[in-house]
Amino acid sequence: MVWLGIWQLHRADWKAELLRRYDAALAMSADVPFPREKEAVEGVLYRHSSLDCARVLSIDAVSGRNDKGAAGWAHVARCALDGGAQADVVLGWSNGPEGATWGGGKVTGIIGPGRDGEARLVAAPPLAGLAANAAPDPADIPNNHLAYAGQWFFFAATALVIYVLALRRKWKGIAR
Numbered sequence: 001m002v003w004l005g006i007w008q009l010h011r012a013d014w015k016a017e018l019l020r021r022y023d024a025a026l027a028m029s030a031d032v033p034f035p036r037e038k039e040a041v042e043g044v045l046y047r048h049s050s051l052d053c054a055r056v057l058s059i060d061a062v063s064g065r066n067d068k069g070a071a072g073w074a075h076v077a078r079c080a081l082d083g084g085a086q087a088d089v090v091l092g093w094s095n096g097p098e099g100a101t102w103g104g105g106k107v108t109g110i111i112g113p114g115r116d117g118e119a120r121l122v123a124a125p126p127l128a129g130l131a132a133n134a135a136p137d138p139a140d141i142p143n144n145h146l147a148y149a150g151q152w153f154f155f156a157a158t159a160l161v162i163y164v165l166a167l168r169r170k171w172k173g174i175a176r
Contacts, residue, residue: 001159005152012145022046022138026110036085038117046136049111051087051121053079053104061097064090067132074133075100076120088120092130102128112136 025046032044034051057078064074075091089107091100107123113136114120126132 001152001156005149005156008145008149008152012143012149015141015143015145019138019141019143022141026138031108032111034087034111034121035119036081036083036087041111041113041117041119044111044119045113046138047111048108049121050106050108051079051081051089052106053077053087053089054082055080056102056104057086059091059100059102061094061099064093065134066093067134069134073097075128075130077102077104079104088114088118089127090120090122090133091128092123092126093133094130100128100130110135 032047032049034049035041035044057080059077061073061075072093072095074093077089077091079087079089081087091102107121109121109124111119112122122133122136
């Protein structure tokens with residue numbers, strides 16, 4: 001348990017560095033190519049990019065927040081890209097899940113984490129007559145490893161106290 005607490009302390013340092021890198025990426029204005037492979041996603045998260053949606057495969061409404069923090073619906077298009085790849089594009093935000101219509105085309109925005117380790121592009125400006133969706137924000141990523149470390153150290157201390165009490169009880173039984 002002590003080892004797990006130490007491991008969580010190392011994870012807290014790793015996560016803090018990762019979040020610092022993501023914060024720095026938000027401030028970079030140069031566009032990067034949109035990642036088509038999962039292995040390339042990590043290096044370009046929270047950077048500006050663009051893609052060309054050759055064909056819209058589907059549009060879904062999922063819970064989301066707008067750029068002012070209000071809850072509502074984010075409209076996400078699944079796009080076919082040239083070369084056979086696919087990508088999610090967050091078109092924008094609305095109060096209701098009613099279907100947005102969009103025929104595809106060039107999209108600019110910020111790369112955020114998507115489903116199954118893929119990237120998604122949050123459109124800026126929004127598309128399909130929708131309001132601006134909340135931009136991807138590294139602050140949404142929890143860094144609770146310090147709390148987990150504290151829990152593991154507490155568990156270890158509790159186990160030690162129980163062990164000492166059990167030994168004490170055993171020694172008292174032998175002494176009688």
